[in-house]
Amino acid sequence: MNLKNLKAKNYIWAIISFLIIIMPFIVSVSRLKILGKSLALGIVALGVDLSWGYTGLLSLGQGIFFTLGGYAIAMYLQLNSSIGLPNFFSLYDVKSLPFFWEPFRSTYFTFFAIWLIPGLLAFLLGYLVFRNRIKGVYFSILTQAALLVFYNGINSQQKLINGTNGLPTPNTKLFGYLVGDPTTQKFFFYITAILLLLSYLFCKWLVSKRFGRILIAIRDDEARVRFSGYNPVVYKTIIFTVAGILAGISGALFTVQADLISPQYLLPPFSIEMVIWVAVGGRGTLIGAVFGAFFVRLFASLVSSAVPGAWLFIQGGLFILVVTVLPQGIVGWMNENGPKTLLIDISLKLDNFEKNFKLLPLPLKNLIKFLVKKSLTFSKKSITYPKLDHAGKEEVEL
Amino acid sequence: MIKKNLLELKNVSVSFEGFLALNKLNISLKKGELRAIIGPNGAGKTTFLDVITGKVKPNFGEVLFNGNSLIGKKEHKIARVGVGRKFQSPRIFENLTVEENLEISVSQSVSILKIITNQATKEKKQEIEKLLNVINLTNSSKTKAGSLSHGQKQWLEIAMLLGQKPSLMLVDEPVAGLTDEETELTADLLKSLAGTNTVVVIDHDMEFIRRLESDVTVLNQGKVLCEGKMEKIQNDPKVIEVYLGKQEDIRK
Incomplete structure (x- = not known):
């Protein structure tokens, strides 16, 4: 059984890797950008899963770290592709570069700034909050408030950082290559895929050790962890910092493929959406976070292009659906034998369905017969539903 | 030879919004002692543990552990000492x-x-094996703790306490909800721990306390009412009064 699972998993991984490798050659650049952005968001989702799924820290302000990463790369690109000041400054009559732009001329500085600035901020914010034992819903509100502080801060500063318009990237140059160019975009796609894989492996490694168990213990009963001789502040600060770093990396990769970083990513809906990705995929399962982010985001792009404005309603509905029907998320549901239970449930329901069965159209009849047969083979192995053998057989005889 | 005091509470007072949970409490424990603490509801038993473990800061008084003050120390630091x-x-x-x-x-x-970087060492794994043996859960070692029965959970928590290797063990109602047989086994386990460890047991169950054959401290209204062997305690008029109400009332 285990071997079989392993084989199936290997196949899935092989298919995914293959798809990622050939994708840039079979889809248009605009589609590739959507895929690349969705992959990039998988990285921030990993961080949300570590802090919320594992440790129980529901941060509604991950957009801060995400946007900081995005601005870091955008500022670097802007500075290094124009002679003199970036173009937008002339609109506001700014003659000299604001001081905080200066270090972003350096490639090395930017390379570190993308993840180190969000990381340091998460560390500081986390340490102060956790040390004062602010937790639960108060923590969530606080992070949300911090998010709005950053939103207002950046949104209103036209002269410093182009305010609400944000910083565009397609016409900038990275190491001499035009960022908006299809070839460069393919490169970004691969880089994103590789960094997503590395981040995933890192998170996986992190939670596989004792550290991961202590994170779950903190989620279960933080006070008990204290009385067991651990300082939860240390653990929570570390994990919040890691989540901040991942958000920064994600933001930078997202920005170069989204053509723009702007304060809109500092609005609450975006940060809340990150939580939804993880909830849909399955919190406490890293792979669930990645798949949740990727597919929900992909779906969002498709819906938004078909029916603009409809996405927020669907997103809300999705969240309600997951919370009420699948509290463990999709991957969590699979891990807990959800599909099997569902099949068994269906066959039990069918028992009452018998009378109406003859009235159904033929394809539906065949489908139901198939399901019943399936559930029959399942129920033979199942100990929890001993009655099912009987119910199933009757159905098949129909 | 006089054994040194492991724990000393001197004049400890704790008040919650005007209610005195502990009122100038003085208790001292010798190394290796097994001590039972009983008292009616609201006598301050749990607050007594909260003060030692750092959950509650006393308004007044001193808590000494091995001669060092525990006041103002964080919970995890107290656990570590x-x-x-x-x-x-x-x-x-x-x-x-x-x-x-x-x-x-x-x-x-x-x-x-x-x-962060390592799995548990072999040594630690052996320790875990041993603890699993003590609480008879070797076969359910991979079970999620949430799905254990109440008694098994009680024992798991006792094993977790043993795993910390504390020199002072504070055990709050270890036999609540256990069967008679489990209660007996728990009493024997705690008795066997005394000597090498110092153990404080808080409970309501008189049969269980009697089985511990230890000194008993009776708390009432945040103070020590009396101390001594079970037989002495049982015949103390003050204790009877606290537990059964005033004797005059009974006669009436």
Whole structure:
């Protein structure tokens, strides 16, 4: 059984890797950008899963770290592709570069700034909050408030950082290559895929050790962890910092493929959406976070292009659906034998369905017969539903 | 030879919004002692443990452990100097397996770097095996602790306490909800721990306390009412009054 699972998993991984490798050659650049952005968001989702799924820290302000990463790369690109000041400054009559732009001329500085600035901020914010034992819903509100502080801060500063318009990237140059160019975009796609894989492996490694168990213990009963001789502040600060770093990396990769970083990513809906990705995929399962982010985001792009404005309603509905029907998320549901239970449930329901069965159209009849047969083979192995053998057989005889 | 006091509470007072939970409490424990603490509801038994473990800061008084003050120290630091606590209702990590629960308790002195980078060592794994044997849960070591029965949870928490290797063990109602047989086994276990460890047991169950054959301290209204062997306690008029109401009332 285990071997079989392993084989199936290997196949899935092989298919995914293959798809990622050939994708840039079979889809248009605009589609590739959507895929690349969705992959990039998988990285921030990993961080949300570590802090919320594992440790129980529901941060509604991950957009801060995400946007900081995005601005870091955008500022670097802007500075290094124009002679003199970036173009937008002339609109506001700014003659000299604001001081905080200066270090972003350096490639090395930017390379570190993308993840180190969000990381340091998460560390500081986390340490102060956790040390004062602010937790639960108060923590969530606080992070949300911090998010709005950053939103207002950046949104209103036209002269410093182009305010609400944000910083565009397609016409900038990275190491001499035009960022908006299809070839460069393919490169970004691969880089994103590789960094997503590395981040995933890192998170996986992190939670596989004792550290991961202590994170779950903190989620279960933080006070008990204290009385067991651990300082939860240390653990929570570390994990919040890691989540901040991942958000920064994600933001930078997202920005170069989204053509723009702007304060809109500092609005609450975006940060809340990150939580939804993880909830849909399955919190406490890293792979669930990645798949949740990727597919929900992909779906969002498709819906938004078909029916603009409809996405927020669907997103809300999705969240309600997951919370009420699948509290463990999709991957969590699979891990807990959800599909099997569902099949068994269906066959039990069918028992009452018998009378109406003859009235159904033929394809539906065949489908139901198939399901019943399936559930029959399942129920033979199942100990929890001993009655099912009987119910199933009757159905098949129909 | 006079044994040194491991724990000393001097004039400890705690008030919650005007209510005196502990009122100039003086208690001292010798090394290796087994001590039972009883008292009616609201006598301050749990607050007494809260003060020692750092959960509650006393308004007044001194708590000395091995001669060092515990006042103002954080909970995890107090746990690290060797004060272990078992809670009234079992508090275990429900989403971790039995084994992982114990792993957390035996790893408390491991540095954070090792916790991030290494799995538990062989030595620690043997310790976990031993603890699993003590509480008879070897076969359910991979079960999620949340799905254990109440009695098993109680024992798991006791094993977690043992895993911390504390020099002072504070055990709050270890036999609440256990069967008679389990109660007896728990009493024997606690008795066997005394001597090498110092153990404080809080409970309501008189049969259980009697079985511990230890000194008993009776708390009432945040103060020590009396101290001594069970037989002496049982015949003390003050204790009878507290537990059964005034004797005059009974006669009427």
